[in-house]
Every structure is written in C-alpha cells, then in structure tokens.
Amino acid sequence: MKTADKDVPVIIAALVIAAIPYWVRLPFWISLWCLFFWGYALLAARRKAPPPRPWLRQALIPAGLLGVLGSNDWSLAGNTFVGMLAIMVSLKPLEIETRRDKMITVFLTYFLILTHLLYVNSFFTALHMLVSVCSSTAALIRINHAGAGMPENLKLSVRIMLQALPLTIVMFILFPRIHGHFWGLSNPADYRTGFSERLAPGDISNLARDNGIAFRVDFHGDIPGPEHLYWRGIVYWRFTGQGWERDSRVPPRRGVFAATETVQYTVSLEPHGMRWWFSLDLPESAPRPARLLDDFTLISWRRITRRTVYTLESRRAHHTGPMRFWEAAALELPPQGNPGARALAQQWSRRHREPEAIVAAALLFLKENEFSYTLRPTPLEGDRIDDFLFRTRNGYCEHYASAFAFLMRAAQIPARIVGGYLGGERNPFGNYLIVRQSDAHAWVEVWLPKTGWTRVDPTSVIAPARIRQGSAAALPPAERPIYLSSRYLALLYRYWKPVQFAWDRVNTGWDTWVIGYSRSRQRELLTSGEIMGDPLKRLLVGILILSGAIAAGLGLFYRGLRKSAPVRTEKAPRAYEIFCRKLACITHPRRPEQGPVDFARQVAGQRPDLAERIGEITALYVRLRYGRGGDARDEKRLQKLVKGFKPRKR
C-alpha cells in the first residue's frame, strides 16, 4: 500500500483559498461540487477512499461542463468560462499522481486567481490575490521540496514575494499599456447608469435614493463653495411635450470666453455606460479622448465602461460669447400645448423689458405660490407644464427645471436644461469630493445679453437647503432617508460616516494609482517635470530606476551572504544549555563526558523526526564554540533556533 501523499492537502488548501471569491459569484451548486470533489481527493490522498476510476473521471468532466452551461442559460458568457474553469479545477486533484499533475494544478490555481481579478478590482481583491499567490506558491515549494514543513514553505513564499516586489512595481509603472483591446470583448464589469439621453419627470427623483458613487473629484486647490459645485453632464435642448431631449448635432466648441477664477481638478468617473464626462461649470478644454461641445459638455469617443480618470480646468465665466446661430433651438417650443404657461410668460414679457427682470419674475412666481420639493410628486396629466404650474405644485428638480425652461422660452428668452450633479460630500480623510447618484440635479441656463449663458436654478428658490446641505436635507421630513429621520440611527450614522470615509479614501487611492493607471497616466507620469520631458533622458531615468530596483533586490538577497567579523561570547553556550535542558525532557540527559555531536547523534537515533533540527542547532553551536566562530547574526540565529525548538514527548 502506498503512503499518503502529503502534497495533495496543501494543493487543495491553495485551491480553496483561491476559490473563496467564487462562492458568491458562481451558482451555489458549483461551490458544493468543488468542495465535494476536493474533499474526496483529500480522502483518496490519505488512502482512506479508493481513487475514482478513470472512466468516472472522464464522465464527470462533460457532466460538470454541461451543468455550468445549463445554469448560465446555454450562453458563453464570462461566468460560463469561469464556471468551466472551476469544474476543471475541482476534478484535477482527483487524478494527481505524478509531480507533473501537481505542478499543473498549481498553475491552474494561478489562473483561477486571475479570473477573479477580471470581475472585481477592489483593494480587498488585491489583498486576496496576495494571500492566494502566497499559499499557491507555498504549495509549489512544497511540491519541489518535500523535506520542509508548511510554516517554512509559507515563510519562503513570503520572502520571495517581497524580493519580487521592487521589480513588480517598476514593471507595473514602466510596462507599456495599450489603448483599447487586442480582440473584441464586452467588459465583464457591470456599470451603473445615471442619466440618459432623455429627461422625463421622475428620472432624477429615481436616482435620489441611489447611494452609488457617480464620481470623485480631487481639487488641486481649495474646494469651491457649495453654490459653485454644479457638475454639468448633458444639455437638453428639445422639448417634446413629455420631456426634454439631448441634441446630438451640437458642434464642437471653438474660441475662448471671458472668465476668471480658474479651478483645476481631477475627476475619477465611475463607469456609467454612456459617453459623457462630468465637469464643473464651465470647462475650457477637453483632454483626449473627450472633446468639448459648444454647450460646454464633454463627450468621450468611447462609452465609459471602466473607471476613467481625467484632469480638467474650469473657469467662472463673465460672458460666454455671442449667441450662435444654431442656438436658436433654445427658443423652440411645440406649436401647441400648455396655454396657461404661455399666457403667464407673455404677461411677464409685456410687463418687463429686461430679460433679467423676466427671470426674476418667474423665480418670484415659484417662490410665492407654495411650490414644494418632494420625491413623490402628484402624477401629472394633460398639459404637463400647466398641470404642474397651476395644479399639483410639487415636484423634484427636474419638474422645476422643465417648467422654468418652458416659461423662459415662451417669454422669448433662450433657455436650455442642464443635467448633472449638484454638490458632493467632502471626505475629511483625503480632501476630495464624493459625488453620489443621489446628488443628481437638473437646472436651467438662459441666454442673457449681458452675461451670455447664465445658470438659473429654480430649485434653489423652492428648497434653498438643496444647495448647501444636499438633497436628503432638502426633502420634507417624511421623505428623508431613515438614517436622518430616526434620532438613534442618526447618531449611529454619525459614527459610521467617518469609517465609511476612511474606507473610501483607501479605495480611492487604490483606484487612482493602481486600477486607474492607464496609458495616458503612464505618459503623464513619465513626462511630468523637466527631467522627464526629453525622451532620451526618460529612457535614462527608466534604466536607472530599473537597475536601482534590481540592485535593491539583489542587495536584499545577498545580505545573507555577507559576513562580518567573527565574535565569540558566552551567548552560544547558554543557548546550548537551554537546548540540552529541552532535550532532557524527552530523552536521557547528556552525560558529562558526551560531546555535542555524539549527543546529537544519540538523540537523533531515538527521534528521527527531530534529527534535522537537532543537527542544525548542534552544527551551528559546534562551529560557534569550537570551529571558525561566527558573527552576532549567527549567535542570534542559534538563540532563535533554540527558542523555537519545542520537542514533544512521544
């Protein structure tokens, strides 16, 4: 009968660790399947169960693959492939016979680690990756070095990982990246959609309950006051009677505008599946791969399917320049509908000559007629603007923006609706702003002769708290999120909040520097500063960094080889005495005339399991005491070895 294969448990442990994230991702039965076969392989390796017959193994593979296909609706999606990999990996340990099988199983484990990275990129995933690489590598060492114990293997695994670290970092920074893909694919990461091409009443209030993060902003200077934090994304031009639509024919922006107060900031945009970028009012230019449109929106060439980091400069405009001919669209209204609103607007335009006065009159109308701010507006019927202005008089920001823009157009003032976000939460741990989906907002821009396109936010008249304290605080008490309405929860929330902020800080740093590191960022980093401008110098610096890292790695490596002046102190005999006392507990004590080597041989004969440790300690002691001597490090090692030597009686 063959003895138990001690490598198999280690390999299976590495597999289990690598597969932990899949327990949430894959169908439950696959996890059970994996655990079952791994458990069986463990038993088989200990010779407590017969190894499965080859035909059964051959039959299990197609059965498992079919099962995976079936539970994924027979489609070849990313999850199907991961499931298939899991099936293969679950059956592989059953046929471990040779060293070759073992090595290949460990290589498969590395693949298993990779597939998980394709889905989730959080900081935790990275930690799990490190742990998993460590355990798989320990299994690899175990296969190639049968003599050592598992703690020793893990220690060596960590050591080699640390030695590989400098090179890893350098390669990560310098390795060339590509834009786009080698082959076609859909990104497995799903994304959250905020805005769409159409703005209909109810769209934004649906977002108000969504606590997901839209983007984060890192200001290069101070964070501007809350009244300036209007993040524009889309401009809605066309009124359809039901809602507003974006105009896809807006030309790109040319020329500059008179402005002051430049603000520089870096946005890290979460994937939203659409093409627009968000920017602070008003952006001046767009970095690639986005371009700036004439309505001051930024549109990317590609859909944003992964986190995108970009740096922008925005300015507060004095005057946005003359009105363009195509901007006449800002006056268009359907020929019919909403007579009440039209009449009201015409009444204002007859009474006031200045457009500013008309804007003020409209805001006053909203303020004085008991409009209210709510997430649950009364449903609108018929002519929606009229119904809202004269009957229901409650709504969310998109209702106010929509009605206000209609009134302005009816009064012959060019107006358009801007969709985006308002405000954001400052993270005290990182001085950056977190903008959530619940910060979604819509406001109006009117064209005035004196200032050009001018922002008017009708919501600010109804619910001034919206601007300063965010959307949750502006809502009536009954509609506020539960953590603000209940006193106890509010208290809890106050303590929980900093934790959340701190965690977000860690994750953001991670996202910015590791996950968001792209070709453009690479170029930015390598060309930043004066030294890096010249390509020749850049190459030189790259070589310097690389060789520095290699030298550092080698230095770490050969530290153990260096020898300092030998010393002889009394530490070694004392350590040896302790060692002998420990041994006396498990065997006959050392006779006075017995030399260390003799004694070691005697004990090793009785306890072959301890022979190696005993031999090591004795050899070191003999060298320190009677041989060539050693340095302080050797002494320390002897003390450590003796301290760690804990023989157990049999």
Added chain:
Amino acid sequence: MQATTVRAKDIRLRPTGYGVLFGAVVAAITLGSLNYNNNLGLLLAFLLSGMALASLLHTRRNLTGLQILAATARPVFAGETAVYELLVCAEALPGRSVSFSFQQSPAVCQDMITHLPRRLSLRVPANHRGRLDPGPLRLETRYPFGLFRSVVRIALDLGCLVYPKPVAGAFAAAENQARSGSEGGKEVAGMDDFKGLQPYLPGEPLERIYWKAFSRGQGLQIKQFSGTAGAFIVFDWNSIKSAGVENKISLLCDAVLKAHRFNLVYGLNLPGQSIPPAAGNTHRQGCLKALALFGTAPVPS
C-alpha cells in the same frame, strides 16, 4: 582527493519544462490583462514573473558553497554494484533538495544543513572489469519552484576498481598445472600441518579463527599451519586451456580467490607481468588488481 567547493560561476542555470510552461502562463495572464486593461491582472503577472526571477537566484544560490569533502569507492567484482561514498557539506548556506548523481546512477536527493556533513552513497552498476570511471559528479537542484534547474558538474577523478567476475570450477585444473617451487628451504605459512594457535591480528583470514576458543572466552585466536618453505603455486596465464582472454582472466580470478581462502602461497604469471608468490590481503588485492587492469591500461606502480 581534495575538498571541492561549488562556486557560483560553475553553475549552469536552465529553465525546466515547467519553467517554460510557467512562462506561457504568465504571458497569457499579461496578454489577457492588457486586453481587458486590467491593472490588477497585470500586477499579478508582474508579481509572478518577479517571483520566478527571484526563484532563479534562489535556485542558483542553493548549490553555491556546497562542498564535496571526500569521495571513495571500494573495489567490487564485475556484475556487482559499485558504491561511491561521498561526504558532502553545505559551507555557508543550506542546500535544499539537492540531488547527487553520476551518469549511470540513480540520483540521491538530500537536504543539506549548514556545517553538518552528510554521508551519501551513489550506486553505479559495474559491468566490466577494469577501472570504473563514473564520470563527473552531477549536482542538480530545482528548489524552490521547480521552474529552473541549476546544475553543476564536478570532476572528481574517482576510479573504482572492478575485479573480474570469478568463474568457478577451474581451480583444480590450475593447481594441477601449478609449478612447484624448489625443494627444501625454510618453513612458511601454509596449509599442510596444524602448528598451533596465535592471537588474531586484523587482516588475517576469518576462516582460520579458532571459534571454539572464542566461545570459551579465550579471545580471538587463529590457527596456525605450517607448510614447507617454497611450497607455493603459480597461476600461469599460458597454462590455462580456455578460449578467450576474459574467460581466462575470470578463471584466474577464481583461482586467486580460492587460493587466498585456503591461505596458500601463490603467484601470478600474466603476459608481460608477473607477481611473485606471497600470501595475505595485500597480495590478494595486488593480484586482483593486476587481473582487473590486465590489458586495459598501463599498470600503475
């Protein structure tokens, strides 16, 4: 022999088949991650390749400083297995999973602890008489990952003497053909008459120990016989009627062994070489050596 230390520059490093496979795995991870623009995947690929590089240094270092302190092999007869005894030691760094082998021997895998000499034996089949040169000693390690193999070959110049394979049954013929020496002369140790007991000295044939005395607690004693001085036999190459050089040598070998066992005084006459009659272990070894090396190489003095 002199102690030999493995130096870093003697070590040859090569990737193993698994190393190539591992490279392919890392390349696949890199390509996939680049394609998905997945930085974490790239990080994994770089970490793995960095670790492979670090393991390369570990593999190389694993052999550095190993010492071959001594190597010997006792003579064997053809058809037996020559056993080379090595004494090895790790000088400064431990050597893990080092396998020692000669070209024809199965490898012996050994963990080396610093400053703790280890004894290990390598078995090489000895098929032909003569001096068996096992070739250079090969030290190989794939520690720690099995992705790289570092190999060093050490020329030890270790000849193991292989005596001819004895072929039995020809002794009587040889004795008959033996030429008797001159008559008279002084008495020498022979097997003719029992003479008395003498204390045993190491090196004397075990067959002549007087075990009865030993069992009575009188110590090891040896039976002494006396023969006539000059009563000796000489095994002559030419007097053996047998075809084939090897066969003749095998017959002579058997004769020498038997003569030694019976404690005869014998000599050996080979073409171009003759060994005067004598007895004892040293003489036996000399004769066997002469037979082993006959016709293969100039006889060393």
